[in-house]
Each structure stands twice: as structure tokens, then as C-alpha cells.
Amino acid sequence: MLFLLKKYIGSLLMPLPLIIIVSFAALLLLWFTRWQKTGKAILSLSWLALLLFSLQPIADKFLLPVEGKYVQRYEPDTTPITPVKYIVVLGGGFTYNPQWAPSANLINNSLPRVTEGIRLYRLNPGAKMIFTGGKGVNAISSAEIAAMVAQSLGIPVEDTIALKKPLDTEEEAAEVEKVIGQQPFILVTSANHMERSLKFFAQRGLHPIAGPANQLAVTTPLYSWEKYLPSSYYLSHTERAWYETLGRIWQAIKPVSQDMSIKNSEDLQKKANEK
Numbered sequence: 001m002l003f004l005l006k007k008y009i010g011s012l013l014m015p016l017p018l019i020i021i022v023s024f025a026a027l028l029l030l031w032f033t034r035w036q037k038t039g040k041a042i043l044s045l046s047w048l049a050l051l052l053f054s055l056q057p058i059a060d061k062f063l064l065p066v067e068g069k070y071v072q073r074y075e076p077d078t079t080p081i082t083p084v085k086y087i088v089v090l091g092g093g094f095t096y097n098p099q100w101a102p103s104a105n106l107i108n109n110s111l112p113r114v115t116e117g118i119r120l121y122r123l124n125p126g127a128k129m130i131f132t133g134g135k136g137v138n139a140i141s142s143a144e145i146a147a148m149v150a151q152s153l154g155i156p157v158e159d160t161i162a163l164k165k166p167l168d169t170e171e172e173a174a175e176v177e178k179v180i181g182q183q184p185f186i187l188v189t190s191a192n193h194m195e196r197s198l199k200f201f202a203q204r205g206l207h208p209i210a211g212p213a214n215q216l217a218v219t220t221p222l223y224s225w226e227k228y229l230p231s232s233y234y235l236s237h238t239e240r241a242w243y244e245t246l247g248r249i250w251q252a253i254k255p256v257s258q259d260m261s262i263k264n265s266e267d268l269q270k271k272a273n274e275k
Contacts, residue, residue, distance in 0.1 A: 054230035062241035070212035091133020091142035116213035
């Protein structure tokens with residue numbers, strides 16, 4: 001119930017729905033009240049916000065700090081670590097149509113995560129790929145679809161593990177812990193989602209190594225019309241920055257889950273016994 005409530009409220013607070021709601025309120029003021037100037041001002045500001053949020057320089061100005069240091073890909077040669085046994089790829093947007101090409105079922109942020117996970121798998125011989133994500137309203141889960149895509153791209157079935165229960169990142173961390181315990185692993189998710197994800201896994205005492213994928217904020221040259229004409233694509237960049245900012249705020253203020261409270265108590269007891 002909390003998961004659905006979080007998703008509904010979060011969706012309404014995204015830039016486009018929020019601007020539409022504010023614009024609708026402004027129209028009500030214009031049509032049915034004497035607050036004509038207020039209605040005009042609110043409507044004008046809401047459309048100006050929509051314009052600005054749809055421009056590449058502004059959208060990516062918001063997104064770049066959210067992606068932070070994870071704008072760079074993970075490379076074992078520049079990050080010396082012992083070889084890992086697991087590569088965890090977090091779930092994202094998906095649907096399921098068995099008549100489509102397998103990769104077409106992974107939408108938005110999901111396919112870049114899976115392909116980056118496969119690249120890292122090639123660099124870590126003998127590793128297992130763990131995919132996470134529940135099924136929502138679909139016939140099969142996000143994790144199963146991601147595993148299916150990886151297998152269609154040459155990953156052996158025996159090297160893929162699908163964790164089908166978790167619905168959000170916090171639950172994904174809990175399920176991954178059950179499989180790999182305290183072993184270090186590469187965590188693959190979108191660059192803008194990485195910081196929040198690492199915190200969820202670190203809270204459980206796990207040892208993730210960031211493997212960022214799906215970097216979005218453009219810092220390379222673009223044509224002038226790509227930068228200064230409004231685009232729904234760059235509006236989606238503003239949306240990602242907004243979404244992750246709301247997610248980090250919620251992560252900071254949300255109550256600690258019951259299983260985390262128990263785990264923290266057990267960890268404290270274990271440390272006390274060691275002393």
C-alpha cells in the first residue's frame with residue numbers, strides 16, 4: 001500500500017503533471033473568479049517553466065549534479081579491486097509482450113543497465129549476473145525479462161539469477177543480501193540513481209562497487225537547435241533530476257523498516273560480543 005501511495009504521489013509531483021495541475025488551477029481562476037491577474041500570472045509562469053525545463057542547457061544543468069561522479073563508467077583497469085563473483089543489475093521500466101524482440105520489453109532506463117551489466121560480465125569471467133525487480137501488473141517480472149534479454153545476447157542461463165519479488169530499491173537490497181551476503185559485487189544502475197542505491201545497500205552492510213549506466217546529462221557539443229528548441233527528451237532529463245531529488249528527500253526522512261531495525265540491533269549485538 002505504501003509502495004503504491006509513494007508511486008502515485010511521486011508521479012503527480014513530476015514536472016509535467018505538476019505544471020498541468022497548476023495551469024488548470026490558473027484556468028479556473030481566469031474563468032470562474034475575479035482573480036484574473038493572479039490566474040494570468042500563474043498560467044504564464046507555468047508555461048514559462050515548461051519551456052525552460054524542456055531546454056537542454058537547463059535540463060542537463062539540473063541533471064548533472066544528480067549524476068555526480070557517476071558520469072564516468074566503471075573500468076577495472078582504473079579501479080583496482082579483486083575480481084567480483086556477482087554483478088547486480090537493478091530493475092527499471094519494462095513491459096511484457098512475447099511477440100516483441102526481447103530487448104523491446106525493457107523501456108526507459110532498463111536496457112542501458114542490462115547492456116552495461118553484460119559489458120562488465122565480459123570483464124569478470126566466472127561472475128554471475130543478478131537481475132532484480134517485481135512483475136507489477138505484467139505476467140512476468142522485470143528481473144525475468146532482463147535475464148531473458150541477457151540470455152538472448154549470449155549470457156549463459158546458468159550465469160543469470162532473477163530476483164522476482166522486490167518492488168523498489170530498498171527491497172532489492174534486502175533480496176540481494178540473501179543471495180550474496182557480505183561479498184563485494186558490482187552494482188549496475190542508472191548514473192542518476194546510483195548515489196541513492198548505494199546508500200540502500202550500504203545500510204545493510206553490503207559492499208557494492210558502483211557500475212553506473214545510462215548517463216544522460218550531455219556535456220559534449222550539440223547543434224544549436226538541439227540545445228535551444230524545447231524537446232520532450234530534455235524535459236525527461238529534468239524529470240529524472242526531479243525524481244531523484246524527491247527520492248533522496250524521502251530516503252532521508254522515511255522511517256526505518258522493521259527488518260532493518262532488527263538487522264541493526266543484531267549488528268550492534270555482534271559488535272558488542274566481539275568486544
